[in-house]
Amino acid sequence: xxxxxxxxxxxxxxxxxxxxxxxxxxxxxxxxxxxxxxxxxxxxxxxxxxxxxxxxxxxxxxxxxxxxxxxxxxxxxxxxxxxxxxxxxxxxxxxxxxxxxxxxxxxxxxxxxxxxxxxxxxxxxxxxxxxxxxxx
Numbered sequence: 280x281x282x283x284x285x286x287x288x289x290x291x292x293x294x295x296x297x298x299x300x301x302x303x304x305x306x307x308x309x310x311x312x313x314x315x316x317x318x319x320x321x322x323x324x325x326x327x328x329x330x331x332x333x334x335x336x337x338x339x340x341x342x343x344x345x346x347x348x349x350x351x352x353x354x355x356x357x358x359x360x361x362x363x364x365x366x367x368x369x370x371x372x373x374x375x376x377x378x379x380x381x382x383x384x385x386x387x388x389x390x391x392x393x394x395x396x397x398x399x400x401x402x403x404x405x406x407x408x409x410x411x412x413x414x415x
Contacts, residue, residue, distance in 0.1 A: 288340040296343070300359040304331060314364035316389060319347050320372065320399060322354035322408045327396035328362065328389045348395045358412040364389075368414050372400045375410040384414060 290298065304315060316328035327347070334344055347356055362368075362384060370384045380400050388397045400409065 291340055291342045293342065299356050302361040304361060315361050316364050317346065317359060318362045318370075318384070318387065318414070319359045319396065320357050320409060320412045321347065321349070321396065322357050323352065324372075324398055324400040324402060324409060325353045325396040326370075326387050326399035327394060328364075328384075328387050329392050330364070330389065331361070333392045345393050348393050350395060353395050354408065357409045360414070362414060366414070370399075371413050371415055372409060373411045374400065374402060374404075374407045376402070376404045376407045378403055378407065381415075 292298070315331045317331055317334070318326065318328050320326040329346065334346075337344070346359065347353070349355055366384050368384050369381050370387065371379065371381050373379050378400075382399070387399060390396060402408075
């Protein structure tokens with residue numbers, strides 16, 4: 280396409296939906312021999328890993344698939360990324376008040392797609408929230 284072209288629709292967003300993250304998974308990687316998990320962390324400190332086999336492949340212009348049960352308890356999703364199921368790296372979680380924790384990635388529970396997740400971080404200050412997440 281040319282520089283001034285409008286392009287094509289990647290995803291249909293409804294209401295107050297937003298795109299948090301994006302990653303690519305090859306067809307070979309989707310094979311059951313190579314297991315990947317989608318790591319999701321919410322603003323109020325909840326997280327989970329979900330097997331990518333639970334997600335159907337969508338074409339261009341799809342409306343997405345529910346990946347977390349967002350409630351007032353969990354808050355909205357802050358970060359989502361693909362990780363290898365047998366990844367031995369650590370998860371760093373940083374709060375907006377500067378609290379930092381480090382935990383093994385495998386310690387985050389593997390749960391279904393439309394679940395809330397488990398507590399990944401407990402805040403020391405009331406009203407604190409997750410600011411950033413990374414895998415090291």
